[in-house]
Amino acid sequence: MIANPPKFSANLSMMFQEVPFMARFAAAAKAGFKAVEFMFPYDYPVADLKKELADNGLELVLINAPAGNFAAGERGIAVDPARRAEFRDGVVKAVEYAQALGVPQVNCLVGKTLAEVPAAQQRTALIDNLRYAAEIFAKARIRLLVEHLNSKDTVGFALDTTAKVLAALDEVGHANAYLQYDVYHAQRMEGELANILRANLPRISHIQIADNPGRHQPGTGEINYRWLLDEFSTAGYRGHIGLEYVPTPDSAGSLGWVTEYGYSL
Numbered sequence: 499m500i501a502n503p504p505k506f507s508a509n510l511s512m513m514f515q516e517v518p519f520m521a522r523f524a525a526a527a528k529a530g531f532k533a534v535e536f537m538f539p540y541d542y543p544v545a546d547l548k549k550e551l552a553d554n555g556l557e558l559v560l561i562n563a564p565a566g567n568f569a570a571g572e573r574g575i576a577v578d579p580a581r582r583a584e585f586r587d588g589v590v591k592a593v594e595y596a597q598a599l600g601v602p603q604v605n606c607l608v609g610k611t612l613a614e615v616p617a618a619q620q621r622t623a624l625i626d627n628l629r630y631a632a633e634i635f636a637k638a639r640i641r642l643l644v645e646h647l648n649s650k651d652t653v654g655f656a657l658d659t660t661a662k663v664l665a666a667l668d669e670v671g672h673a674n675a676y677l678q679y680d681v682y683h684a685q686r687m688e689g690e691l692a693n694i695l696r697a698n699l700p701r702i703s704h705i706q707i708a709d710n711p712g713r714h715q716p717g718t719g720e721i722n723y724r725w726l727l728d729e730f731s732t733a734g735y736r737g738h739i740g741l742e743y744v745p746t747p748d749s750a751g752s753l754g755w756v757t758e759y760g761y762s763l
Contacts, residue, residue, distance in 0.1 A: 507738040513526070514529075538565070539561050573610055573655060575588075576609055577621075578615070603642075604641070608624055608655075609655075624656065629670045641703050642675045645678040647683055695729070718746065
């Protein structure tokens, strides 16, 4: 077995949808997980979330900052100059939840480009907002993560490759701004999965995985995860790897690859 095997976290926004959200903590623990992540905690009382985490012996390793009206198709608002105040209020709310729940890092979805707003204005808003978030999070000892979403699934997403995220973080110029490396989105847009990690390891604070096509669990598509996960460990990545996939045939039944590849939860 490889030295420093990967640590996995169950993404409760994607997995264990067979049960209501608040029951997914127990389902994840029963499956063997020690860590979980999910997108948005803001519809749930902090006390209830803390209880589920404590009762099930789980660490919460990641949440997202508020991202606008997600149900209506918004995927963040950082690019919108007219919504700076809303974005910054969301940063404050994210800090409150992250501190209460012991979350070390918060992901920021930046949003889709706006046809009616000049590109330069959107870029200025994006960089200013990310710089603000990085600074506020730094004071709270929380890492800011910025994620790329592929523009084939999320048409118009402003930062649809790892290179675009890294270029934006260069402009932000703050030590507390990191890449959230989503392998599924990278495969859809770029490939070169191991090389991206090796070249940018110090700038990567979290990894998420799913296979392609279909966004199901490792072993269902074209990505050689048996090799790639070992490469991540060999390269020196020591953070959690979020299982942000659509499980098939169901969540518990989707986990056979873990032991097949020689890992454990």
